[in-house]
Amino acid sequence: xxxxxxxxxxxxxxxxxxxxxxxxxxxxxxxxxxxxxxxxxxxxxxxxxxxxxxxxxxxxxxxxxxxxxxxxxxxxxxxxxxxxxxxxxxxxxxxxxxxxxxxxxxxxxxxxxxxxxxxxxxxxxxxxxxxxxxxxxxxxxxxxxxxxxxxxxxxxxxxxxxxxxxxxxxxxxxxxxxxxxxxxxxxxxxxxxxxxxxxxxxxxxxxxxxxxxxxxxxxxxxxxxxxxxxxxxxxxxxxxxxxxxxxxxxxxxxxxxxxxxxxxxxxxxxxxxxxxxxxxxxxxxxxxxxxxxxxxxxxxxxxxxxxxxxxxxxxxxxxxxxxxxxxxxxxxxxxxxxxxxxxxxxxxxxxxxxxxxxxxxxxxx
Amino acid sequence: xxxxxxxxxxxxxxxxxxxxxxxxxxxxxxxxxxxxxxxxxxxxxxxxxxxxxxxxxxxxxxxxxxxxxxxxxxxxxxxxxxxxxxxxxxxxxxxxxxxxxxxxxxxxxxxxxxxxxxxxxxxxxxxxxxxxxxxxxxxxxxxxxxxxxxxxxxxxxxxxxxxxxxxxxxxxxxxxxxxxxxxxxxxxxxxxxxxxxxxxxxxxxxxxxxxxxxxxxxxxxxxxxxxxxxxxxxxxxxxxxxxxxxxxxxxxxxxxxxxxxxxxxxxxxxxxxxxxxxxxxxxxxxxxxxxxxxxxxxxxxxxxxxxxxxxxxxxxxxxxxxxxxxxxxxxxxxxxxxxxxxxxxxxxxxxxxxxxxxxxxxxxx
DNA sequence: CTGAAAGCGCTTACAG
DNA sequence: CTGAAAGCGCTTACAG
Numbered sequence: 001x002x003x004x005x006x007x008x009x010x011x012x013x014x015x016x017x018x019x020x021x022x023x024x025x026x027x028x029x030x031x032x033x034x035x036x037x038x039x040x041x042x043x044x045x046x047x048x049x050x051x052x053x054x055x056x057x058x059x060x061x062x063x064x065x066x067x068x069x070x071x072x073x074x075x076x077x078x079x080x081x082x083x084x085x086x087x088x089x090x091x092x093x094x095x096x097x098x099x100x101x102x103x104x105x106x107x108x109x110x111x112x113x114x115x116x117x118x119x120x121x122x123x124x125x126x127x128x129x130x131x132x133x134x135x136x137x138x139x140x141x142x143x144x145x146x147x148x149x150x151x152x153x154x155x156x157x158x159x160x161x162x163x164x165x166x167x168x169x170x171x172x173x174x175x176x177x178x179x180x181x182x183x184x185x186x187x188x189x190x191x192x193x194x195x196x197x198x199x200x201x202x203x204x205x206x207x208x209x210x211x212x213x214x215x216x217x218x219x220x221x222x223x224x225x226x227x228x229x230x231x232x233x234x235x236x237x238x239x240x241x242x243x244x245x246x247x248x249x250x251x252x253x254x255x256x257x258x259x260x261x262x263x264x265x266x267x268x269x270x271x272x273x274x275x276x277x278x279x280x281x282x283x284x285x286x287x288x289x290x291x292x293x294x295x296x297x298x299x300x301x302x303x304x305x306x307x308x309x310x311x312x313x314x315x316x317x318x319x320x321x322x323x324x325x326x327x328x329x330x331x332x333x334x335x336x337x338x339x340x341x342x343x344x345x346x347x348x349x350x351x352x353x354x355x356x357x358x359x360x361x362x363x364x365x
Numbered sequence: 366x367x368x369x370x371x372x373x374x375x376x377x378x379x380x381x382x383x384x385x386x387x388x389x390x391x392x393x394x395x396x397x398x399x400x401x402x403x404x405x406x407x408x409x410x411x412x413x414x415x416x417x418x419x420x421x422x423x424x425x426x427x428x429x430x431x432x433x434x435x436x437x438x439x440x441x442x443x444x445x446x447x448x449x450x451x452x453x454x455x456x457x458x459x460x461x462x463x464x465x466x467x468x469x470x471x472x473x474x475x476x477x478x479x480x481x482x483x484x485x486x487x488x489x490x491x492x493x494x495x496x497x498x499x500x501x502x503x504x505x506x507x508x509x510x511x512x513x514x515x516x517x518x519x520x521x522x523x524x525x526x527x528x529x530x531x532x533x534x535x536x537x538x539x540x541x542x543x544x545x546x547x548x549x550x551x552x553x554x555x556x557x558x559x560x561x562x563x564x565x566x567x568x569x570x571x572x573x574x575x576x577x578x579x580x581x582x583x584x585x586x587x588x589x590x591x592x593x594x595x596x597x598x599x600x601x602x603x604x605x606x607x608x609x610x611x612x613x614x615x616x617x618x619x620x621x622x623x624x625x626x627x628x629x630x631x632x633x634x635x636x637x638x639x640x641x642x643x644x645x646x647x648x649x650x651x652x653x654x655x656x657x658x659x660x661x662x663x664x665x666x667x668x669x670x671x672x673x674x675x676x677x678x679x680x681x682x683x684x685x686x687x688x689x690x691x692x693x694x695x696x697x698x699x700x701x702x703x704x705x706x707x708x709x710x711x712x713x714x715x716x717x718x719x720x721x722x723x724x725x726x727x728x729x730x
Numbered sequence: 731c732t733g734a735a736a737g738c739g740c741t742t743a744c745a746g
Numbered sequence: 747c748t749g750a751a752a753g754c755g756c757t758t759a760c761a762g
Contacts, residue, residue: 011739022749027741037747057488058426059739062754067423069466069487077452080445080640087442090469099466099487101434104455122434122464123422224644246641249614254646256621275445276611276641279589280618376755387733392757402731424755427738 010051011059018047030055061123066310070302071119073103075112075132080246080274085147088295089128096299098125105132116140126302133189143305145298149190150326157297157325159289161191164329165198165243168269168287169209171331172199172239175267176340178207181232183242183251186215195243195271195287210237214247227251230258238266238340245270245277245286252280252336263338273332282335290327297323375416376424383412395420426488431675435667436484438468440477440497445611445639450512453660454493461664463490470497481505491667498554508670510663514555515691522662522690524654526556529694530563530608533634533652534574536696537564537604540632541705543572546597548607548616551580560608560636560652575602579612592616595623603631603705610635610642610651617645617701628703638697647700655692662688 012030016023021040029036029044036044061067070093074082086102093100101124103115109132116127117140126143137146137154145156152158172180182199184192196211203209212232218225229240229251240255242248248270252262262268262282270277273288301323377395381388386405394401394409401409426432435458439447451467458465466489468480474497481492482505491508502511502519510521517523537545547564549557561576568574577597583590594605594616605620607613613635617627627633627647635642638653669686 013739023740024742024750025748027739028748031741033741035747040747054486056427056739057486058423058432059754060741061423062421062427062739062756063741065754072467077455078448078640080448082448082451083443083445086447086451086467087469087471090442090467094483099484101464102437102451102455102467104452106452118459119464121419121422224648226646246644249641250644250646252618253621256618257626257646261622275443276614279611279615281591281615281622282618283589378755388756389734389758390732392755393732396757398757400731405731421755424738425757427740427755428757430738 009056010048010053011056012053014051015044015047015053018051019043066125066306067123068097069099069101069122069124070299071101071103071116071122071124071127073105073112073115073119073127074130075105077102077104077106081272083275084272084289084291085130085295088291089299091292092295092299096303098299098303103127108132113138125306128298128302133186133191143302143309145302145305147294147298149194151194152190155325156301157294157323157327158191159294159329160326161194161329162198162201163326164271164287164289165195165200166202167198167329167331168195168241168271169199169202171285171333171337172241172267172269173202173206175239175337177239177267178340179236180207180209180239180241181212181229181237182209183212183214183227183240183247185244185247186213192243199241209241214250226254229254230260233260233266239337240266240268242268242270245272245274245284248284248286248336249276249280252282252284262336264341267337267340269337277332278334285334285337286332288330288332290330293327297327374421375413375418376421377418379416380409380412380418383416384408431490431671432488433462434464434466434487434489435664436466436468436481436487436489436492438470438477438480438484438492439495440470442467442469442471446637448640449637449654449656450495450660453656454664456657457660457664461668463664463668468492473497478503490671493663493667498551498556508667508674510667510670512659512663514559516559517555520690521666522659522688522692523556524659524694525691526559526694527563527566528691529636529652529654530560530565531567532563532694532696533560533606533636534564534567536650536698536702537606537632537634538567538571540604540702542604542632543705544601545572545574545604545606546577546594546602547574548577548579548592548605548612550609550612551578557608564606574606579615591619594619595625598625598631604702605631605633607633607635610637610639610649613649613651613701614641614645617647617649627701629706632702632705634702642697643699650699650702651697653695653697655695658692662692 012023012026016026025036026044029041057068072089074085090100101119101122103119105112105115112132119127120140120142128145129137130147131137137144146154147158148155149158149161182196184196187193200209212227217227240251242251248268252268255262260266270284270286273286277284277286377388377391381391390401391409394406437454439450455465466484466487468484470477470480477497484492485505485507493510494502495512496502502509511519512523513520514523514526547561549561565574577592582592605616607616613633617633620627625631635649635651638651642649642651665686
């Protein structure tokens with residue numbers, strides 16, 4: 001019989017009975033709200049531990065109207081950055097006593113709203129959204145924290161992509177590069193636009209930068225098509241600044257396959273410090289977001305919104321949390337970016353080694 | 366006043382009042398359980414829609430003792446495979462009416478149990494675990510589905526890693542390869558061991574395969590160290606079969622940097638079809654898991670366990686779901702693996718091009 | 731076919 | 747400082 005009791009979880013009422021007090025008192029003691037005498041409080045907590053008491057979130061949720069669960073919606077859960085986000089958000093939320101429910105919009109804009117709706121129906125108190133490029137989050141009648149870029153209207157917090165771009169540009173300038181190609185996917189991403197804007201700002205008046213849009217090339221040549229980077233090298237480009245490590249990886253392999261050596265012949269840099277950045281050869285110089293900090297701020301902001309909602313007119317308005325909307329990025333210098341060497345002869349050298357896969361690339365126009 | 370009512374969500378009681386019936390009947394009509402007359406049922410559902418009724422999961426959870434939330438715990442949420450898992454699990458769970466709460470064990474074995482505990486405290490009805498290499502999941506007194514490898518005790522469902530290995534081995538044999546190197550991380554992963562075992566089985570008596578353990582090399586040379594693959598090519602290896610696309614990527618870049626051309630000089634293959642497999646140059650031949658199917662089966666099994674728990678002695682025992690513990694993998698042939706060409710001269714050719722980063726690699730012993 | 735009632739586990743004013 | 751009571755929204759036997 002004892003076993004039977006052990007099997008089903010103890011609840012407040014069990015503790016109350018065991019101690020001959022009321023559940024209200026037990027509840028107060030556990031939450032530290034209503035004042036309970038020191039000794040009774042201690043006795044209750046002890047008994048709770050003894051019985052292996054675990055509060056029922058469902059019961060609490062029902063009476064407080066708050067689930068202590070947050071939703072996390074990403075434009076594309078399949079994106080290689082998702083793990084970093086998920087890990088950081090989960091950690092920050094967990095520290096604050098919240099669980100994280102995932103929603104997937106599979107890269108589909110319309111599905112994004114449905115994912116958010118589902119999360120809300122599931123009772124999420126608030127939602128963290130890393131929106132799809134060019135999407136605007138509608139008012140969903142519940143707290144939302146948007147992580148995108150400072151230039152996105154309604155953005156809550158994000159890495160300082162623009163300045164990250166500036167720093168990356170400066171890094172390349174310091175290495176002696178004066179003609180670079182910036183590689184992006186498409187122009188409707190605020191994050192990419194900011195990074196690109198920053199790089200160009202750094203180069204303004206000090207060197208020239210041209211743009212390679214992968215998305216456009218793929219639209220005509222098909223996914224995974226060569227980007228024609230070797231030709232750019234022949235034209236004098238000495239560095240490729242990709243706005244994502246994924247594109248940087250693509251550039252590195254295409255260049256290597258074309259016989260261009262990195263960083264001896266050209267430099268390549270990326271963004272985000274994705275999983276492979278440290279292990280490919282050469283290892284990739286990249287610009288990393290401070291996910292921990294971003295997640296912390298997003299969660300703090302969300303929780304503030306949630307609590308303000310609960311406080312309503314009762315308490316004096318909670319002061320809005322002061323936080324920077326932009327969190328600095330960090331340059332991780334690795335092997336793929338190096339000083340400009342004697343590259344004048346490179347054009348010839350590269351063309352000699354060019355092999356089919358990349359040499360057949362049409363113009364990067 | 367109408368607005369006020371709209372603002373706070375409608376509940377069963379609102380519907381009941383509006384129609385002059387009892388909440389029990391409304392509940393029955395909505396769930397389709399107790400029999401309710403056709404017309405009343407229709408009227409109720411109509412009114413529910415009109416009022417924008419969204420059931421309260423908290424209320425339901427409290428009365429049924431089931432949260433309809435599942436936990437997803439991965440050894441390492443930072444693993445590049447996590448997005449695939451998360452997406453597939455989220456989808457399958459969502460189809461079955463369950464939400465997915467994420468837990469992160471940050472690659473730490475002990476943290477894995479704590480992550481599971483936290484998820485349970487949050488009320489998860491069951492847990493999907495993709496365990497850390499070499500970990501055994503303790504009985505947590507709640508339904509669990511383990512996704513690892515068929516050779517893991519207690520495994521619920523997984524890709525057929527062994528056979529995937531066999532198929533990959535055959536693919537390489539068909540291309541004419543007779544001497545290959547298999548690249549793995551470390552030997553305490555069942556998944557890796559199965560994949561390796563399969564490849565070796567295919568090669569048994571038909572060619573030779575040697576093993577490169579990245580983990581061991583890194584322990585002595587540091588993370589991201591060169592793997593000495595060019596030397597292996599000089600010794601006659603014509604193909605590298607990595608048990609993960611991450612290692613394949615490392616191999617490809619190291620070989621390319623060393624002046625070895627892929628697939629003209631050697632073939633490289635991977636596993637998992639990670640995000641970059643299709644876009645690097647050359648694109649990567651790999652073996653893909655059927656995540657959708659695996660997730661479906663894991664979720665179905667989990668839900669069966671959950672329902673059996675509820676049914677208890679009442680109903681006749683639910684028949685256990687019949688499912689294959691091993692889901693076939695699929696070979697994705699891309700450019701990185703090709704037929705063996707005249708490679709006799711390769712040894713010299715490669716050594717000529719070798720550059721510092723990889724040429725200084727010590728023995729892969 | 732429909733409804734009254736109890737209960738899931740917790741919190742929160744309100745009395746004492 | 748402590749407790750009795752109501753209520754959060756739903757479900758589930760059990761009557762009618």
